[in-house]
Amino acid sequence: MEIHRRKKIEIVVESGMVPDVVEWLVAHGVKGYTTVPKVSGFGRQGRRQTEEISRVFENTLVIAIAPEETARLILIESVERLRDYAAIVYLSDVEVARPDHF
Amino acid sequence: MEIHRRKKIEIVVESGMVPDVVEWLVAHGVKGYTTVPKVSGFGRQGRRQTEEISRVFENTLVIAIAPEETARLILIESVERLRDYAAIVYLSDVEVARPDHF
Amino acid sequence: MEIHRRKKIEIVVESGMVPDVVEWLVAHGVKGYTTVPKVSGFGRQGRRQTEEISRVFENTLVIAIAPEETARLILIESVERLRDYAAIVYLSDVEVARPDHF
Amino acid sequence: MGEILSLAGANLLSPMVLCFVLGAVAALIRSDLEIPEAVAKGLAIYLMLAIGMKGGLALAKTGGGNVAASLAMAIVLSFSLPVLAYAVLRAVRALGPVDAAAVSAHYGSVSIVTFVTAVEFLAARGTPYDGILVAMMAAMETPAIVTGLFLASRSLGASAVKRPQRRAKLLREVLANGSIVVLVGGFVIGWAVGPSGMKKVEPFMVDIYNGMLCLFLLDMGLVAMRQLRSSHDLTVRLIVFALVMPLLNAAIGFAAARLLGFGLGGTALLATLCASASYIAVPAAMRLALPQARPGIYVTLSLGVTFPFNVAIGIPLYFAIAERLAG
Amino acid sequence: MGEILSLAGANLLSPMVLCFVLGAVAALIRSDLEIPEAVAKGLAIYLMLAIGMKGGLALAKTGGGNVAASLAMAIVLSFSLPVLAYAVLRAVRALGPVDAAAVSAHYGSVSIVTFVTAVEFLAARGTPYDGILVAMMAAMETPAIVTGLFLASRSLGASAVKRPQRRAKLLREVLANGSIVVLVGGFVIGWAVGPSGMKKVEPFMVDIYNGMLCLFLLDMGLVAMRQLRSSHDLTVRLIVFALVMPLLNAAIGFAAARLLGFGLGGTALLATLCASASYIAVPAAMRLALPQARPGIYVTLSLGVTFPFNVAIGIPLYFAIAERLAG
Amino acid sequence: MGEILSLAGANLLSPMVLCFVLGAVAALIRSDLEIPEAVAKGLAIYLMLAIGMKGGLALAKTGGGNVAASLAMAIVLSFSLPVLAYAVLRAVRALGPVDAAAVSAHYGSVSIVTFVTAVEFLAARGTPYDGILVAMMAAMETPAIVTGLFLASRSLGASAVKRPQRRAKLLREVLANGSIVVLVGGFVIGWAVGPSGMKKVEPFMVDIYNGMLCLFLLDMGLVAMRQLRSSHDLTVRLIVFALVMPLLNAAIGFAAARLLGFGLGGTALLATLCASASYIAVPAAMRLALPQARPGIYVTLSLGVTFPFNVAIGIPLYFAIAERLAG
Numbered sequence A, B, C: 001m002e003i004h005r006r007k008k009i010e011i012v013v014e015s016g017m018v019p020d021v022v023e024w025l026v027a028h029g030v031k032g033y034t035t036v037p038k039v040s041g042f043g044r045q046g047r048r049q050t051e052e053i054s055r056v057f058e059n060t061l062v063i064a065i066a067p068e069e070t071a072r073l074i075l076i077e078s079v080e081r082l083r084d085y086a087a088i089v090y091l092s093d094v095e096v097a098r099p100d101h102f
Numbered sequence D, E, F: 001m002g003e004i005l006s007l008a009g010a011n012l013l014s015p016m017v018l019c020f021v022l023g024a025v026a027a028l029i030r031s032d033l034e035i036p037e038a039v040a041k042g043l044a045i046y047l048m049l050a051i052g053m054k055g056g057l058a059l060a061k062t063g064g065g066n067v068a069a070s071l072a073m074a075i076v077l078s079f080s081l082p083v084l085a086y087a088v089l090r091a092v093r094a095l096g097p098v099d100a101a102a103v104s105a106h107y108g109s110v111s112i113v114t115f116v117t118a119v120e121f122l123a124a125r126g127t128p129y130d131g132i133l134v135a136m137m138a139a140m141e142t143p144a145i146v147t148g149l150f151l152a153s154r155s156l157g158a159s160a161v162k163r164p165q166r167r168a169k170l171l172r173e174v175l176a177n178g179s180i181v182v183l184v185g186g187f188v189i190g191w192a193v194g195p196s197g198m199k200k201v202e203p204f205m206v207d208i209y210n211g212m213l214c215l216f217l218l219d220m221g222l223v224a225m226r227q228l229r230s231s232h233d234l235t236v237r238l239i240v241f242a243l244v245m246p247l248l249n250a251a252i253g254f255a256a257a258r259l260l261g262f263g264l265g266g267t268a269l270l271a272t273l274c275a276s277a278s279y280i281a282v283p284a285a286m287r288l289a290l291p292q293a294r295p296g297i298y299v300t301l302s303l304g305v306t307f308p309f310n311v312a313i314g315i316p317l318y319f320a321i322a323e324r325l326a327g
């Protein structure tokens, strides 16, 4: 069986933005995504942590496996698109067995 | 100190299948695994999301660090084994310091 | 836009140690981190799983993107620092767009 | 007919049913209202424990009657009801054999929340019921799964119903599933401690019960309507099935109640059990043992169509018919 | 003055307010005490449903009065109060225009928990209030958001208030947000089922209400104090604003209550609504529509300063003033 | 003996203890029953707040007595009980020094749920107790940790008990841990608001208390039995230790109660406190400060063996002995 290379896009972003982020990924032709809710963190915007009365300080981790070009495009667009929000984006290499799925 | 290369296997799978998946990983000699519960997602089977009355639409992320050959074997077997279920599998490279642990 | 290489440090560790681990990462100049709480797992210390009355058997996944040297140093120090605790550490390569953030 | 409408109207004006409607409306207008999963599960365990205890206490008070016959009847009903549902689905060509088998298992099993709402309906009218009904509900939860898997294996070949050792495991799991354990456990506790023991927990298990049910039905309304909205596989034929099948099964329930010599309360409840469809235990079992069947169909029919129908219309209807039969 | 102090003292000696203080103390001494998020959300939904039902029941009992006028007044207040807050903040140069606009939206909207605590305060004194106040609270929750965004867009240019189609979506979302749906839904249910229907859920919705409020205020004390501790952006000027603004808004509330001809209970509650600041719905909306504004400021002011002030001192104070005005 | 058996039988027939048994049975038959963690934590906080308030109210009603002496005794007991446990474990060669030190800290501290169940046992028999017992429980929670760490450091060398600045932090954390804060806070609130204030929250804090305890003990039964099942490190010697140690500690408790001049209720409760072993606060502290000790041993002994023993047999036993001593 052949093994195929794809990129994994990971985005840690404030939870309120997840619907937006997901819409944006899908608009780029991403075929699927996974979200890990109630993630805490620390970054330029200070401590952000779940168990809050509002979701204003809660993060979500969004994961999407996609072709390399799509991933790069998303990384580049993210700089502008997520500038004002609590968010980071990074890519890494992954191997998959079913290329039609990603 | 020397640094050693291993593969990270990541499996997003419907939560009901986790006991099966874990048994299968261990049968391949994997020495440990980590599971992230209540993960949401979207894929060929449509939207799958937690906060449901049954766990039928809930996903879990399973992570295992293992030697390269084990990881490849698992990736290949996964195609047949998880065909009928909501699931994706992908591999990536990682570096570890304690080779006996993985 | 230029793309920059960083290392992703991932640490699965018993939840009670997270404040310690995070302090240690920040002491190494890491500019941010993300924690995924209530993660289950299996390893040398046996089955560790959330939904417990105490947090003694609960794991957390800590993620930090950092420069390569920092990451290697943390990996090496981890062997001594986390020896007595339930914990694993591994590194992988990631690409980011905003080098000043990591 | 007039009586049925007035019963349905009165039913709709209870705070419990209106909370269900509120949840459904919230989902319809795409509100972000969310009952945390942990709270919903906590409420479900509370309701099962309380209904179990009440049933056990009722049995302790009224004495046995035909306990063995009632339980045997419950098991027979659960084993056989799926055959009817399967036959209907295949006859009207609503689904292929595997999906039809999966759906049929749901209609042979029961919905605990529907039962709990029906008990509340009886209580509001001061109608007593036999405690054994609670045990019958527990007995009806799982046999239907076996029939459903059997129906599927006829068309798939037994091997395709996933690995045999998995099936053994599955059966064990289903028999020890949380709802049954809490229901049966509560039942035994209620029976064992009797009225004086139950007195100690009455404010919690009895007095605030209706209010807890309000919160839980609010969540169920949300979940049922969201399921209905997100579904893409529904056809008119399937929706009609999910509205008519409860009536057919209720008719069988009436006959069984007559055989067992039940009074008004027991008759209405047994019809409700037959008419209701599982949306917790059975979907989980089907998903693992019969992954080829589409959960978007079986969960939507039982949770999105049959459940609301029973809560709003079915329960008062079965009660009205039971009154005629008893009268 | 003596009377105010004694009212404040009595208020502080209620178990509910003391639980709030306990939460705050726990956060102060850096205790690891944690009310699980799911439990806190469940409690919040319970409180909103119960307060909604109580309001609807009160309306059913006492009849309409000037319902339309009251609701219109609520909407006008929520639209206009942010303008005053914005003017004050800019006049004293406490914040730049975008942060000031975001903060002002919070003070035009309302805090449900503050209202709920005030209702409890009235109940302990046997003071009745008009059910319509609950509906007014629901009506006051969102208009302030529109004003806040408008004030921000004046300085940012309309384009910078994030994408227009997002804004439409935002408005729809805010109108169907969970709190409003449960409040209004509970209100309609309480009104529709009337005293006999409410009787069924009274042990849950009324009898244990104070106790549930204790647990919730324990959590709110924790959350408010932790927010205050973790904040780095506060200035003395901002803290003074968060203590004085409630008084200004309460004054406007008294005037509005007089216009509507409210009695003692209604007057005290309307003043409380005006004086309170949102820390759930408005922060979420501001964060998405106005990401340039700092949540560390607006959440801290409303949740960390104004909310504790109102719970401990504001509510008895507004009540005492309402007594004078009514007397 | 006959009386003890009948007390134990009556104890086992309370719905609360039967719920504990139900949880244990569910775990034994490997049911998937699961009380969500958030609900269990919410219930725990409720129980601690309610028991604290009840204790404070009891103190307000009955007046002080020898408050200072009682608290001093509690602290002395907690500091010294681990020494006995450690000596026993080392004498019978059941464990190495580090594991023995960790286990001993658990037996010097207390289990809140055991105490709460014992209070319920007294209430069912109409036996009053002194409110100060609640404060004694809070005082006994942490000193044992210090003794345990000291015993370990003797064999490890002080340096191996993890970094000294960590130890300081640890102590501060333990003193401000959630259970203590809620217990002491509830105690002070109950004392401060007195009977008239407590009246407002009675339906929640008193009336439904037993029922909430049912749900919580259901979960504790599950958790205790699962812990017991999953353990691989247990030996017969250790199990015997976990059954005998409570009796030894209870004997010391009886002596202490006599010194303090306690009545029947207080004597039974102080023996229960001494006999119980911590499975929340102490394991967390040991895990961080003494990672070389195996949690599979200390959690299993205190939670899986001693806790069920006390709930089912210990509490009625200590009560029967207290009756003899008082009589």
Ligand SMILES: Nc1ncnc2c1ncn2[C@@H]1O[C@H](COP(=O)(O)O)[C@@H](O)[C@H]1O
Residues within 6 Å of the ligand: A012, A013, A040, A041, A042, A043, A044, A045, A046, A047, A048, A059, A085, A086, A087, A088, C030, C031, C032, C033, C034, C035, C063, C064, C065, C066, C101, C102
């Ligand atoms: N270097 C980093 N490594 C891992 N996660 C990070 C890092 N920096 C930021 N994050 C995460 O991204 C969120 C938003 O980051 P920021 O926008 O910098 O506040 C934080 O709350 C963290 O969860």
Ligand SMILES: Nc1ncnc2c1ncn2[C@@H]1O[C@H](COP(=O)(O)O)[C@@H](O)[C@H]1O
Residues within 6 Å of the ligand: A030, A031, A032, A033, A034, A035, A063, A064, A065, A066, A101, A102, B012, B013, B040, B041, B042, B043, B044, B045, B046, B047, B048, B059, B085, B086, B087, B088
């Ligand atoms: N391209 C993708 N990237 C990340 N996660 C995915 C992707 N495709 C599917 N998933 C996840 O895998 C689950 C099962 O996928 P599927 O079997 O395609 O429905 C989905 O619910 C998602 O959580």
Ligand SMILES: Nc1ncnc2c1ncn2[C@@H]1O[C@H](COP(=O)(O)O)[C@@H](O)[C@H]1O
Residues within 6 Å of the ligand: B030, B031, B032, B033, B034, B035, B063, B064, B065, B066, B101, B102, C012, C013, C040, C041, C042, C043, C044, C045, C046, C047, C048, C059, C085, C086, C087, C088
């Ligand atoms: N090979 C592995 N792959 C993924 N996660 C692991 C692995 N080994 C251990 N872990 C995780 O790390 C935790 C601590 O491991 P250990 O210290 O080996 O007990 C476990 O509970 C797992 O969550």
Ligand code: NA
Residues within 6 Å of the ligand: D081, D106, D107, D108, D109, D110, D111, D249, D273, D274, D275, D276, D277, D278
């Ligand atoms: Na049925």
Ligand code: NA
Residues within 6 Å of the ligand: E081, E106, E107, E108, E109, E110, E111, E249, E273, E274, E275, E276, E277, E278
């Ligand atoms: Na306001």
Ligand code: NA
Residues within 6 Å of the ligand: F081, F106, F107, F108, F109, F110, F111, F249, F273, F274, F275, F276, F277, F278
């Ligand atoms: Na003890």
